[in-house]
Amino acid sequence: xxxxxxxxxxxxxxxxxxxxxxxxxxxxxxxxxxxxxxxxxxxxxxxxxxxxxxxxxxxxxxxxxxxxxxxxxxxxxxxxxxxxxxxxxxxxxxxxxxxxxxxxxxxxxxxxxxxxxxxxxxxxxxxxxxxxxxxxxxxxxxxxxxxxxxxxxxxxxxxxxxxxxxxxxxxxxxxxxxxxxxxxxxxxxxxxxxxxxxxxxxxxxxxxxxxxxxxxxxxxxxxxxxxxxxxxxxxxxxxxxxxxxxxxxxxxxxxxxxxxxxxxxxxxxxxxxxx
Amino acid sequence: xxxxxxxxxxxxxxxxxxxxxxxxxxxxxxxxxxxxxxxxxxxxxxxxxxxxxxxxxxxxxxxxxxxxxxxxxxxxxxxxxxxxxxxxxxxxxxxxxxxxxxxxxxxxxxxxxxxxxxxxxxxxxxxxxxxxxxxxxxxxxxxxxxxxxxxxxxxxxxxxxxxxxxxxxxxxxxxxxxxxxxxxxxxxxxxxxxxxxxxxxxxxxxxxxxxxxxxxxxxxxxxxxxxxxxxxxxxxxxxxxxxxxxxxxxxxxxxx
Numbered sequence: 001x002x003x004x005x006x007x008x009x010x011x012x013x014x015x016x017x018x019x020x021x022x023x024x025x026x027x028x029x030x031x032x033x034x035x036x037x038x039x040x041x042x043x044x045x046x047x048x049x050x051x052x053x054x055x056x057x058x059x060x061x062x063x064x065x066x067x068x069x070x071x072x073x074x075x076x077x078x079x080x081x082x083x084x085x086x087x088x089x090x091x092x093x094x095x096x097x098x099x100x101x102x103x104x105x106x107x108x109x110x111x112x113x114x115x116x117x118x119x120x121x122x123x124x125x126x127x128x129x130x131x132x133x134x135x136x137x138x139x140x141x142x143x144x145x146x147x148x149x150x151x152x153x154x155x156x157x158x159x160x161x162x163x164x165x166x167x168x169x170x171x172x173x174x175x176x177x178x179x180x181x182x183x184x185x186x187x188x189x190x191x192x193x194x195x196x197x198x199x200x201x202x203x204x205x206x207x208x209x210x211x212x213x214x215x216x217x218x219x220x221x222x223x224x225x226x227x228x229x230x231x232x233x234x235x236x237x238x239x240x241x242x243x244x245x246x247x248x249x250x251x252x253x254x255x256x257x258x259x260x261x262x263x264x265x266x267x268x269x270x271x272x273x274x275x
Numbered sequence: 276x277x278x279x280x281x282x283x284x285x286x287x288x289x290x291x292x293x294x295x296x297x298x299x300x301x302x303x304x305x306x307x308x309x310x311x312x313x314x315x316x317x318x319x320x321x322x323x324x325x326x327x328x329x330x331x332x333x334x335x336x337x338x339x340x341x342x343x344x345x346x347x348x349x350x351x352x353x354x355x356x357x358x359x360x361x362x363x364x365x366x367x368x369x370x371x372x373x374x375x376x377x378x379x380x381x382x383x384x385x386x387x388x389x390x391x392x393x394x395x396x397x398x399x400x401x402x403x404x405x406x407x408x409x410x411x412x413x414x415x416x417x418x419x420x421x422x423x424x425x426x427x428x429x430x431x432x433x434x435x436x437x438x439x440x441x442x443x444x445x446x447x448x449x450x451x452x453x454x455x456x457x458x459x460x461x462x463x464x465x466x467x468x469x470x471x472x473x474x475x476x477x478x479x480x481x482x483x484x485x486x487x488x489x490x491x492x493x494x495x496x497x498x499x500x501x502x503x504x505x506x507x508x509x510x511x512x513x514x515x516x517x518x519x520x521x522x523x524x525x526x527x528x529x530x531x
Contacts, residue, residue: 037355038307041362079524089473092306093523096466100516103388103462107510119384124370198387202363209356253374259367266360270351 028208046098048197288406294493297472389460470519
């Protein structure tokens with residue numbers, strides 16, 4: 001166990017996944033309440049183009065993912081109509097264009113650098129190869145985002161549960177929604193670096209859906225969701241580390257363990273509520 | 276030369292099925308499900324290769340159980356959250372099976388972005404069946420599919436069963452996409468569904484012309500993407516993804 005904790009890649013992975021899990025756990029609660037799971041997923045997929053771009057141009061993955069995540073928010077803001085009906089298709093169109101960009105950048109990665117594993121790294125995460133300074137920056141970023149989220153939590157909760165009432169109370173819905181989308185982009189960016197762009201949604205929605213099933217108040221749900229996310233990530237890392245000897249010559253992907261634990265929590269929460 | 280003709284034909288067939296399904300996806304507001312369900316091809320193909328089933332059995336089995344699971348979970352949880360969890364489940368199981376069977380990296384790129392140019396002759400009959408059956412099935416069920424999407428209450432009053440329509444629709448979507456994805460990639464299928472479907476739904480007021488227009492647009496988009504990919508040697512998925520967004524934006528600007 002001591003050897004496990006002293007390993008540099010494991011330390012970076014623990015830090016990065018903690019940042020992603022805590023931020024996404026809190027953001028996920030609002031995402032589920034606002035019905036924006038697809039938007040969150042689209043942002044993660046768009047940010048993957050940044051991940052591919054950072055590999056191609058040799059810049060920091062955090063910077064690459066972030067740039068495209070924020071570009072994704074701009075795209076959503078332009079594409080999404082005010083009424084709820086067309087939101088789904090707008091998010092889908094953005095997702096398609098973003099993944100198209102990822103496909104092109106990955107194609108350039110493979111043709112210029114000959115790096116065949118890049119698709120896997122961007123799409124399913126590469127947390128054990130994260131540089132330690134990137135992990136530290138991610139923690140700072142997550143802390144900042146959580147502070148902003150705490151500041152807007154009350155009006156955001158009101159706007160998520162009852163838009164009419166929030167408008168009457170003088171909440172500026174559009175500005176608030178935009179700030180939330182930006183935070184969401186930063187959150188799924190961190191999740192994309194941890195478990196990969198296409199699995200980022202699991203870290204965003206899984207803990208929050210389980211938390212909402214169990215907890216009574218919004219604060220309790222948020223704290224529970226953050227704790228469940230953290231438990232799944234750290235548990236997954238430990239399991240992946242232990243799994244090297246299970247079947248000789250075969251590795252078990254860490255993203256699988258994290259997602260499996262999250263789904264297990266969700267299913268257990270359903271049983272517990274029914275009991 | 277015949278090899279090239281096969282690729283054009285295969286992509287065209289996938290486009291016809293995707294266009295028809297995409298129109299229904301848009302009117303039923305099931306964009307997220309349309310993104311998640313095709314991913315069933317990933318664990319399906321991976322499990323078949325790991326446990327030694329025939330490929331079609333793995334694909335069909337996982338696609339149908341995915342559709343059933345989604346329909347069930349949608350009844351109890353919020354729809355988009357349920358879809359997100361199903362997507363994560365499918366991808367994580369697929370990643371595990373691939374990782375355990377030992378060939379990982381190439382398959383991931385192929386699943387998402389397609390390997391159209393690696394298409395084999397044996398793929399054509401399967402794609403032919405999908406390209407013809409999906410539009411016909413959806414055309415036959417067009418009325419109940421639209422009604423149950425627009426007003427489930429009205430359908431229930433008339434003695435229909437909206438939940439059965441949802442299961443039917445998800446099953447058709449999962450099967451069609453599940454067999455097309457290993458050939459063309461999830462991104463291509465998804466872009467061909469959503470861009471043309473959304474454009475057709477905005478341009479046409481009634482279902483039948485909408486269905487036809489979506490299929491036409493999808494065919495045009497797919498072949499244009501394929502042609503550009505031939506010329507530039509860039510991935511097809513890039514052109515169809517960006518092209519779908521361009522079609523959608525144009526129609527949005529035109530219809531306001």
